[in-house]
Amino acid sequence: MKVKTEYLIPGCILNEDVYKSTNIPLLKKKTILTDKLISILHIFLIQTVNVENKLVDGSFYKPEEVIEEDVLIPEEPAIKEESRFISVFLQAVQKYKKLFLNWQSGSKVDLNVIRKEFIPLLRLSPSKEEMLDLHHYGSKNDYHYYHAVAVAVLSVSLGRKYNLSEGELIQLGLSALLADCGMARLPYNVYGQQGPLTSEEYNEVRKHPLLGYKMLEGIPGLTKAALLGVLQHQEREDGSGYPLKTKGKKIHLYAKIIMVCDMYHAMTSERCYRAKQSPYRVLESISKDNFGKIDHYCLQQFIQLISNLSIGVKVRLNNGWIGTIIYIDESVPMRPLLQVENNEMINLLNYSDLYIEQQLGEEESNLSPKV
Template sequence: MALKYRRYVVGEIKPGMVLGTDALSADGKVMLSAGTVFTEATIRLLAAWGFDSAIILEDEAVGDEVREKRLSERMLFNAKYEETVSMVRDAFDQIRYFEEVPLKKMQHLSENALLTLTATPGALGYLHSLRDVDNYTFQHSVNVAIISGVLSRWLGDDGERMRDMVLAGLLHDVGKAMVPLEILNKPGQLTPAEMEVMQKHSAYGYEMLKKAKVLAGDVLAGVWQHHERLDGSGYPRGLRGGNILPSARIIAISDIYDAMTSDRIYRLKMTPFHVIKTLFENMFDKLDASMCTIFLNNLKDYFVGTTVELSDGRLAEVIFMDWISWDRLTVRTSDGECIQLGEHAEQKIVRCLQA
């Protein structure tokens, strides 16, 4: 097996090598982000911070030209993504101060930067290395826009419908700009009263956007209904079944997937494989079963071949995913051992290094 990632001791790292996964401090802070191209200076910093090793991107299956092309594509994606997140942060600040959504700016972002990011091969995988708990609200809006666009394309939607889903994903949480920061950024569990305030964000967003009178109904529904669930357990209205429009069903799946695979103030992110199992468990009562099936079947193709880190520190490649028992995976380690993972298996996946 030609592993795409390998652990190097710091003394073996050379300028030009690419960091394969975030270099985290003992308290979970990202010191260097995945995708960083090492220089003499960053190698010295890694040693000064006390790291004894790092996981390096090392794709032996392709030539230098292909490797450089992939690296260039990833760096362009990262730069466009960070620029977009910064603009969304500015937009949220504007909403908080003026109680008005800068809609033209958000539409421009959606139709230009976000559609480009959505069309990038490997976009969902790139998102897993672009996580910053301090920017969660803004990154989440960008991520849900990208995931919603990808899912819309997988569902066979045309260009206009897909553009609406990207915009709905970008706008789905604008109402959070009206939630007090002490609640939005609270590091612990919310009280029932605080949760009641937080759950008003979808209605806040809907009311602000409705005033503009220029957005498609699908976009507004995606913002208003993305926390509704088919069994009536959602909010803000406890809608059931056919009362929840398709756009909201797409945003709901995207929202859950991104939220669970992101670090939060109060918990660390889960691996995509754990989230896939959670989506499967909820697709028969809370989420749209047909949409979930298409989403999960496409993720199967996405994640077979993924490099993961096991609980014993070894790197391995996912070679099979069992879609009847969703918690079962088969991986092959760098030394050739094939291991079947499951709920009661001794080995666990602790990190997804490439998606």
């Protein structure tokens, strides 16, 4: 729905890119607005923006005035099928945050509560677009809570490509959701960090898989595989990970899956000390920089799961150019051949400084800048 910027509140989610005189967005679609970002819109004299009907906490947004409303907001809204996943996801994040704060206070993990609250989410099947957009639904201050739930969703989706049974998928999802629960037992609040960790703090953080394993060990309803997923999700194929420097075949499949999903979501998300990155750039970076560290087959399956690039698709590059994919080399899928303005051909293999920022729908693919 389109609303005047004067009625925006923190937590609103942009439903389309915001432009001002150039074809590079001032703010991108799915950005979660803060007081600072709202003030930026005012500074640039942006009069109206298109936002989603829901705030980032899952509650419905009811501004004082709506200029154009795509979907009327009923008094007691029913979750529409196409938005059901995001609605359940956002609610799950708030539930996880509440549980984590309880763990920090010394509460034990109650698996019955966790199963009741999160299995409905784990049984949903998000689309490629919804998975690509997951990193947008989060704030830098609450990153870790969004991260836990997003990694669980991505892990279950990737697990389906391995033809895991329903029971195995639930155990994998619970393992991914609880992979960072050991953070609640650290001697300081790593979730409140406003910048990069010191070496001393990082050494403490490296203990969280073992702390999490100890928190969950002996709890009825978690399989040995799920526990290994928690314990080993920060290990690496070459033995360079932690906490036990386990390598290769000794790393359980659940841990290999969580490892890839954890790395991807962490790199795409906004943090207190780093801006969010393009999913396509992150997929390429993971492939290059972590060769030999993560399971190659697992990564390839994840790229197929998350990437929706294909011939004929329009994309926007980081410099604002818009092009149509003409050819994709399967060995380097994030570096396709593009046809851009004036029918010029650009092979991204030859331009290391350029990368795909996002895939565009038909309504977004106009080469002219929006004002």
